[in-house]
Amino acid sequence: MNETVAARAVRRDERLQEWEPMLVSELQRRDPEAAVGTVGVICQNESILCGRIACEGLEGRLNERSIMLEAHSLSNAKVRLNISDCRQVAAFPGQIVGVVGRSGMTGNTFHVSDFLPGSASETDWISQLCGVPWLMRTRSVLRWAAVWTALLFSFEMLFNGNKSESEEIRLDEDTDLPEPARNVAQGRDALPKTSSGILTKFNLRFLFQWSGPGGQAAQYSVGELESKIYDNVHHNGKGELLLPLSILSRDESSQVTTSRKILHFTDWKAKLASQVCLVVVLISCIISPITFIWGGSWADPRWVPGGRTTMVLDMICDLCYLAYLILELKMSFMHPSRRVEVVDPSKILEFRLRSTTYVLRAFSATSYFWIATFNASLLLNLTKLVRIYHFVRLPDPLWLIWDNGILRELRPLLLLTWLAHWVGCLLAWGGGYREALWSSGDGSPFETTFNGAVVPGWFSLYFMAFVEALYMLTGALDNPLGDGGIRDKNFGALVMVAVFGPVGCIIVAHFIAAVVREQERKFALDIRHEENQAFVKRALENLNVPKELQRRVFSLHHFQKMSHDYEAFEQLFKNHTLSSPLEDAIRVYLYQSVLRSSFFNNKEHSYILAVVRxxxxxxxxxxxxxxxxxxxxxxxxxxxxxxxxxxxxxxxxxxxxxxxxxxxxxxxxxxxxxxxxxxxxxxxxxxxxxxxxxxxxxxxxxxxxxxxxxxxxxxxxxxxxxxxxxxxxxxxxxxxxxxxxxxxxxx
CATH class of the missing domain: 2.60.120.10 (Jelly Rolls)
Structure with a gap:
């Protein structure tokens, strides 16, 4: 009572300095990106302020519109706290607190997003208890429960004799509280504390209340309810249930003992071999048609672009591809219809050897044996076109990326380009381009320029043939007879146009269908929303509904599309595409705001899940x-x-x-x-x-x-x-x- 005002202000500042680093440390743990600010200084970024709670109104009562935060007495800085966005606030005048938020445009208001209560000065507890301008806020609900907190604090002070400035009332470890309250309690226990008082001896702790939206916190968090639905240990990688390779099943008729003699296509070695195979096929599909584009042979490689080096590189690709084909005889495969892994060696051998594509792919790998041994025509390399099969259907070890959206979109374009390359080389060989190059000697009459640089005649002729083939395969060839061009009066060119013209119509139809299908998959919900909106709009017009009412209808439609997609709900829950545990888990996540209602307080998790359903x-x-x-x-x-x-x-x-x-x-x-x-x-x-x-x-x-x-x-x-x-x-x-x-x- 004999303490001067100045001395009391010094004690309050010392206590604020003592608590400020602890509050800042806890708030930075919650929000690592928040910076430490100063009361009264405008900061538009997320920042942390520490100070004492004060009142603004004439009556000195604490409410949502009068709560202030004041800094040290020397700075004499204050700022009004806007706690409308804060999920829980428990405060009384003189209490030391830490807040996280942003300054308003003028700097007079600080918008709080997180509120951490600290302590009050021991010398002020009597005035705090008598003044009772308390605020216990939970989403705009005012309570007087904080009076009970101060009452317990005052009894502690009376019986304990004000032994320590840092005396802290804490929670017992066995106190029955929601998980969020336990986390906060642990944070409070980490702060400095001394010996306990009479309340500790009689187990009369200050009653900690944790409040969320709707006046109460959810009894169970989303993760806790999820653990009641299924064992979510598999989410952190410890379980095998959610591993993609665990989804596959093996052929029931296969023997376990024999499966050890083969290489499973789920093994990393098989995956690596398949990736190497795709690279080899890509190189081979580019090089092989070039070997016969202008004629030539193994004995006379003069007209082969790159000479014998190109043929040797192509032959190396053939040997690598042949090694992969031999490996496939010892590798398990996914049954094309039953979608199971076949591991029986006899069934693997039977499946491979009875496959027409496998036989053709194996024969294509031996083309240079016939070319070098019997001086066969380089046109035999046309058999390697069958290797494109690997990009039509990826090898089994790469089954996880079969349904990748980007690959599905790029695959038609890639296949069309490769086919145009092969058909262009074939057109150049038998459609008049080869004779034109031979007659010109070095191809100089067909040279073109690009940015001042001269492009060789043989490459320009190839590109002309490639463009002709591309337009032919897409059904857009405007000069099928080749009047006035290189193909003029060439019978080979006419045969190719007659063959690949109809084929081009089929190819372009598949190409467009693939693109449209991928777009429909990507925008499936948007398309359904637009269709529904079109139906609703037409119905409103036919029924002559007033414009203002139509506008409300469309506003509701847009709100549902942007914020609460009924179409997505229908796909998830009405079509029964999910298991019951997955449906429950998704509903718990979607209705987590509902679960914070006091209606679910002290309810069994089974009852909560039944209501949510x-x-x-x-x-x-x-x-x-x-x-x-x-x-x-x-x-x-x-x-x-x-x-x-x-x-x-x-x-x-x-x-x-x-x-x-x-x-x-x-x-x-x-x-x-x-x-x-x-x-x-x-x-x-x-x-x-x-x-x-x-x-x-x-x-x-x-x-x-x-x-x-x-x-x-x-x-x-x-x-x-x-x-x-x-x-x-x-x-x-x-x-x-x-x-x-x-x-x-x-x-």
Whole structure:
């Protein structure tokens, strides 16, 4: 009592300096990107401020509009705290706290996103207890529970004799709290503390409350509920259930003993060999047609681009490809129809040797044996065209990327380019280009230029043939007879146009179909939304619905598309494409805001999951009445998104124009209408959507089926509903008395 004001200010500043590093450390652990700021200094980035709670109003009472944060007494800096976005706040004047948020445009307001309470000065506990301007905020709900905290603190001070400035009231380890509260408690336990007082001896701890949206925290987190549905140890790589290779099954008729003699296509060695094979095939498909484009032979490689070096490189590719084909005889494969891994060596050998494509691929690898030994024509390399099969259907070891969207889009373009390369080389050989090059000697008459550089005549002729082949395969060849060009009056060119012209129509049809199919897959939901919107628009026009009402319809459609996709919900849950555990896990994730409702407090996880399964979502536009007075009630609502206001009848009037708008608003995580689950009744209030709202509906018919197995939950809700009915009846009686009294005075 004899302490001067200046001395008290010094003690408060010292205590603030003591707590500030601990609060900053904890807040930086929660938000590593937040920087340490200064009270009163504008900062538009996420920052941390530490200070003492102060009041702004004339009455000195702490509320959402009057809570201030003041710095050290020397700086005399204050800033108003906007806690509307903060999930939980428990504060009293003089309390040392840390906050995370951003400054407003003017710097007079600090918008808080996270609030960490520290401690209050021991010398101020009596004034704090007597002044009682307490604020315990949970989504705009004010409570007086913080008085109990200060009362326990004051008893601690009385019985403990103010032994230490850093005396800290903490939670027992066995206190029954939600997981988020335990995490905060552990953070508090990490702060400095000394010997405990009388409350510790008698196990009278300060009651820690953890609040979330809707007034309560979810009893179970998403991860905890998920662990009740399935063992999610497989998510962290310890299990094998979610490994892609575990999805495959083996042929039941295969013998385990024989499977050890082969190489499984799931082995990394088989995958590496397949990747090397694709590289070899890519090089071979480029080099092989070039060897016969201008004629030549193994004995006379003068007209082969690159000479014998090109042929030797092509032959090396053939040997590597032949080695891979031999490896396939000892490698398991995926059965094309039954989609199982075949590991029986006899079945593998039978499958390979009876496959026409395998025989042709094996023969193509021996082409240079016939060319070098019997001086066969280099046209024999045309058999290597069958190797493109590896890009039409990737080898089995690469089955995991078969359905890759990028590969599916690039595959038609890649195949079309390769076919044009092969057909162009064949057209150059037998369509008049080879004779034109021979007659010119060095091909100089066909030289072209590119940015001033001269392109050799033989390459220019090849590119002309390639362009002709590309247009031929896409059905766009405008001069099939080749009048006035190199193909003019050449019979070989006419035969090729006659053969590849119709083939080109089929190829371009497959090419366009593949592109369209991939676009439909990528934009499947968007296409369905656009179709639905077109149907709705046409229906509204046919029914001559007013323009303003049409605009509301389209607004709801766009809101559903952007914020709550009903089409996606239908695909996930209505078509039964998922197992029951997966459906439950996805619903728990999607309804995590609903699970924070007090309706689920102290409920079994089985009951929670059963309720979540029967929830139905409804979307509302700003201004829509979710429920109306006098409406038959048979369902309750949980707010998943948005804000609604509550209006009650004014006296006996049932008109919404005369209704009284309550100051309270219901937000994400709140619920209303639970009376309808117990008994048939009429609505006693209007619930109006102030923003775009998504409300999850729980019908009486659905919950009654669940209550057959959880009768105690019905009894618990009945007790709550009885209190709600009595409160509504008292409110209506008061409203009627006020209305009657007003009319009497008027008379």
């Amino acid at each position: 029967v929830l139905e979502d409804k979307a509302f536009l700003p201004g829509d009445y979710v429920v109306r007075v006098g409406e038959v009630a048979d369902e309750m609502y949980f707010i998943s998104k948005g804000i609604v206001s509550v209006l009650v009848a004014n006296g006996k009037s049932k008109e919404v124009e005369d209704a009284i708008k309550l100051p309270m608003r219901k937000k994400e995580g709140d619920h209303f209408g639970e009376v309808a689950l117990i008994k048939g009744s009429l609505r006693t209030a209007w619930i109006k959507a102030e923003t775009y709202v998504v409300a999850s509906c729980l019908r009486r018919s659905s919950i009654e089926q669940i209550w057959k197995y959880f009768p105690h939950e019905r009894e618990s809700l009945q007790r709550q509903v009885l209190q709600t009915v009595m409160r509504d009846a008292a409110r209506q009686a008061t409203s009627i008395r006020q209305s009657v009294g007003g009319r009497s005075l008027a008379c």
